[in-house]
Amino acid sequence: xxxxxxxxxxxxxxxxxxxxxxxxxxxxxxxxxxxxxxxxxxxxxxxxxxxxxxxxxxxxxxxxxxxxxxxxxxxxxxxxxxxxxxxxxxxxxxxxxxxxxxxxxxxxxxxxxxxxxxxxxxxxxxxxxxxxxxxxxxxxxxxxxxxxxxxxxxxxxxxxxxxxxxxxxxxxxxxxxxxxxxxxxxxxxxxxxxxxxxxxxxxxxxxxxxxxxxxxxxxxxxxxxxxxxxxxxxxxxxxxxxxxxxxxxxxxxxxxxxxxxxxxxxxxxxxxxxxxxxxxxxxxxxxxxxxxxxxxxxxxxxxxxxxxxxxxxxxxxxxxxxxxxxxxxxxxxxxxxxxxxxxxxxxxxxxxxxxxxxxxxxxxxxxxxxxxxxxxxxxxxxxxxxxxxxxxxxxxxxxxxxxxxxxxxxxxxxxxxxxxxxxxxxxxxxxxxxxxxxxxxxxxxxxxxxxxxxxxxxxxxxxxxxxxxxxxxxxxxx
Numbered sequence: 001x002x003x004x005x006x007x008x009x010x011x012x013x014x015x016x017x018x019x020x021x022x023x024x025x026x027x028x029x030x031x032x033x034x035x036x037x038x039x040x041x042x043x044x045x046x047x048x049x050x051x052x053x054x055x056x057x058x059x060x061x062x063x064x065x066x067x068x069x070x071x072x073x074x075x076x077x078x079x080x081x082x083x084x085x086x087x088x089x090x091x092x093x094x095x096x097x098x099x100x101x102x103x104x105x106x107x108x109x110x111x112x113x114x115x116x117x118x119x120x121x122x123x124x125x126x127x128x129x130x131x132x133x134x135x136x137x138x139x140x141x142x143x144x145x146x147x148x149x150x151x152x153x154x155x156x157x158x159x160x161x162x163x164x165x166x167x168x169x170x171x172x173x174x175x176x177x178x179x180x181x182x183x184x185x186x187x188x189x190x191x192x193x194x195x196x197x198x199x200x201x202x203x204x205x206x207x208x209x210x211x212x213x214x215x216x217x218x219x220x221x222x223x224x225x226x227x228x229x230x231x232x233x234x235x236x237x238x239x240x241x242x243x244x245x246x247x248x249x250x251x252x253x254x255x256x257x258x259x260x261x262x263x264x265x266x267x268x269x270x271x272x273x274x275x276x277x278x279x280x281x282x283x284x285x286x287x288x289x290x291x292x293x294x295x296x297x298x299x300x301x302x303x304x305x306x307x308x309x310x311x312x313x314x315x316x317x318x319x320x321x322x323x324x325x326x327x328x329x330x331x332x333x334x335x336x337x338x339x340x341x342x343x344x345x346x347x348x349x350x351x352x353x354x355x356x357x358x359x360x361x362x363x364x365x366x367x368x369x370x371x372x373x374x375x376x377x378x379x380x381x382x383x384x385x386x387x388x389x390x391x392x393x394x395x396x397x398x399x400x401x402x403x404x405x406x407x408x409x410x411x412x413x414x415x416x417x418x419x420x421x422x423x424x425x426x427x428x429x430x431x432x433x434x435x436x437x438x439x440x441x442x443x444x445x446x447x448x449x450x451x452x453x454x455x456x457x458x459x460x461x462x463x464x465x466x467x468x469x470x471x472x473x474x475x476x477x478x
Contacts, residue, residue, distance in 0.1 A: 002024060002025055002030045003023070003024055003025075004017050004022065004023075004024070004025055004058075007025065007029075007030070007033045007034060007037070007058075008034070008037055008062075009033070009037075009058055009059070009062050010061065010062040010065050010100065012065070012099035012100050013058060013061050013062055013065075013096055013097070013099075013100065015099055016095060016096045016097070016098050016099055017058070017096065019098075020095055020096070022054075025051070025054075026050050026051040026054075026208075027046070027050065027208040028044055028046040028050050028051055028052055028055050028206060028208045029051050029054055029055045029058070031044070031206035031208060032044045032055040032056070032059075032182075032184075032204075032206050033055060033058055033059050035204035035206075036055075036056065036059035036060075036180075036182060037059045037062060037063070039063075039180055040180070040202075040203070040204050041180060041181045041182070041183075041200040041201050041202065041203035041204070042056075042181075042182045042183065042184075042203055042204050042206065043183045043196055043200060043203040043204070043205045043206070044056075044182070044183065044184040044185070044206045044207075045184075045185060045186070045187075045188050045205070045206070045207040045208075046184075046186065046206075046207070046208045047186055047213055047214065047215060047337065047341060050208065051346075052154070052184045052186075053088070053089055053092050053154070054092065054096070055184060056078070056152045056154070056182045056184060057089065057092050057093055057096055058096060060076055060078075060126065060150055060152065061093070061096055061097045061100055061102065063149075063150060064076060064100075064102055064125050064126065064150075065100050065102070067125075068123070068125075069103065069123035069124055069125045069147075070123050070147065071120075071121050071122065071123045072120055072121060072123070072142060072143055072144050073123065073144045073145075073146065073147040074105070074120075074123075074124045074125070074126070074127035074143075074145070074147070074148060075124075075125045075126070075147060075148065075149055075150075076125065076126050076127065076148060076149060076150040076151070076152070077127050077129070077134075077145065077148050077150070077151045077152065077171075077175065078126065078127070078128045078129070078151075078152040078154065079129060079130070079131055079134070079151070079152065079153050079154065079159070079168065079171065080128065080129070080130060080154050080155065081130065081131075081154075081155050081158040081159050081162050081164060082130065082158075083108040083109060083110065083130060083288060083291070084291070084295060085154065085155060086106060086107075086108050086128050086129065086130055087106065087108065087292075089128050089154065090104060090106045090128050093126055093128070102125040102126060103119075103122065103123065103124045103125050103126070104124055104125065104126040104127070104128060105119040105120055105124040105126075105127050105128070106128050106129070107127065107128070107129035107130070107133045107134055107137060108129065108130050108133055108288070109130065109132065109133050109288065110287065110288025110289070110291075111288065113136075113137070113140075116133075116137065117137075117142050120137065120142055120143060121142075131159070131164045131167035131168060131171060132164075132167065134171065135167060135170070135171070138174065145171070145174045145175050146175075146176060147176075148175045148176060148179055149176075149179060149180065150179065150180045150181075150182070151171075151172075151175055151179050151180070151181050151182070152181075152182045152184070153168065153181070153182070153183050153184070154184050154185075155184070155185055155186070156183050156184065156185040156188075156192050156195070156196075157185045157186065157187045157188065157189050157192050157334065158185075158338075160189055160191050160192055161332060161334075161335075165191065165195065168195065169195070169199075172199045181199060181200050181201075181203075183196055183200065183203070186334070186337060186338060186341070187334045187337065189334075213337070213371060213372075214337055214340055214341065214344075214352075214371055215341065215344045215345075215350075217344040217347060217348060217349050217350060218340055218341075218343060218344035218349075218350045218351065218352050219349070219350070219351045219352070220340065220351075220352050220353075220354075220373075220375045220376065221351075221352070221353045221354070221375065221376050221377070221378040222353070222354040222355075222356050222364065222375045222376070222377060222378060223240060223244065223353065223354070223355050223356065223377075223378050223379075223380055223381075224356050224361075224377060225237060225240055225355055225356065225357055225380060226357065226358055227357070233357065234267075237327070237355060237357065238267075238268060238271045239382050240355055240380060240381065240382055241257070241268070241325060241327060241355065242272070242275060242277070242382075243380075243381030243382040244325065244353055244355075244381055245277065245305075245325075246381070247381045248323060248351070251322065251323075251351075252322055252323050253304075253320070253322045254298065254301070254303075254304050254305065254306075254318075254320070254321055254322055254323070255304070255305050255306070255321065255322065255323035255324065255325060256305075256306045256307075256308055256321055256323075256324050256325070256339075256342050256343075257279075257305060257306070257307045257308065257324075257325045257327050258308055258309070258310065258324070258325070258326050258327060258328070258330070258339045259307065259308070259309060259327045259328050260309075260310075260328040260330065260331060261309070261328075262283040262284065262285050262309050264327065264328065265281045265282070265283045265307050265308065265309050266281050266283075268281075268307050268327055269281035269307040272305060272307070277304070277305055278303060278304040278305060279303075279304070279305035279306070279307055280294050280297070280298075280303055280305075280306065280307065281294070281307045281308070282294045282295065282306060282307070282308045282309075283308065283309035284309065294306070298318065299318050310330070310335055310338075310339070318342065318345075319345050319346055319348070320348070321342050321343045321345070321350065322343060322350060322351065323343060323350070323351050323352070323353070324339060324340050324342050324343045324350070324351070324352040324353075325352075325353050325354075325355070326339060326340075326352070326353070326354035326355065327355055328355075328360070329354060329356050329360040329363045329364045329367065330363070330367075331363065333363070333366045333367045333369070333370040333371075334370065336354075336367045336370070336371070337370070337371065339352075340352035353378065354375070
């Protein structure tokens, strides 16, 4: 079995790796590090949780161990699609470069430009940035990319999804043609393939797993859910989510719940808090300091449930996530792989459960087609209680319905008794119109009952019109 010591890494880097507790490289690391150290372009494709970050961080540190950066001219550049992923790469750099005197700067949104400018002015060996903030610094004249020797694009397909491809192409144009380029991603869309063909020179392609596959250590399942009514679907869906969480019991040590929309992230997090679940939201509209505190709390075990948008789906390394819940089926099938890849990392077992409503079934079919696997169907954990409630409600409503049906015919049958004869004498009256709508059988049975019981008009008081009383006397005489 290959060891890190067999990969020609810097001895100081190897010392940091040993202290971090890593013994042997993952397949993507073993395949990507040697050609990267040789100075070749690398195209690495592997599922999430396989150690892609170390695949470019370790050779990068080894290559930069010699030399010194100049002011505003970074020696290497690492591009990441999100702030969280960029911050994670920076943490990895600190871990592996602890015995190597290299400087770094992290350029992300939500942080003061002034603080970042100070770091750039001192000169940095490794510049880790999101595309937007990097171009902001460049356009302000604070950054020169002519000295970049190694350029890394992490989660390249996520860059495509977030619309960063034009920015990436522009950044490539600002760096030297002689640079070394490392591309890493979990999936490789056709558009990304075009970019690699344009900007990578004879790259070493390392593909350690079939594209868009989930780790075999992850147990997957889906609940096919349909709300009782359209206006109740959202609340009932949140009830299903709570049922799934409760059903896992103590096996659920922590979990990430993914929603497609930022508004749903807030709503689901608020709902869980209402029912006494330890949950907090994270998405792009939140302040960066709040996002950082939430993530730190989740990593440290202070927060049990993280409700997130896809901003947290890519590259975040929290090794011990036990469960992932897809509250919504992702819009892009590839995002499903990245979401559930937050669990079952580094050989651990994990569980991923999706809630699918009828309108999302087409998207879910696309997910199964992509991963080439049928995801097992799970029972709705709250289906039986829901039926019990419906059954309990029916007897409560039945007496009211029965009473109304019993009283209504009595009122209808009473009226025609008094209006039967006037209907012929005065057809233009309202009483005649009402009596004509009753059946002849109802009229005859009601009249017979009245003649047998009493001589008085049934259902009418002293205010009975005289012409009605006269007609009844004529009938009785006949």
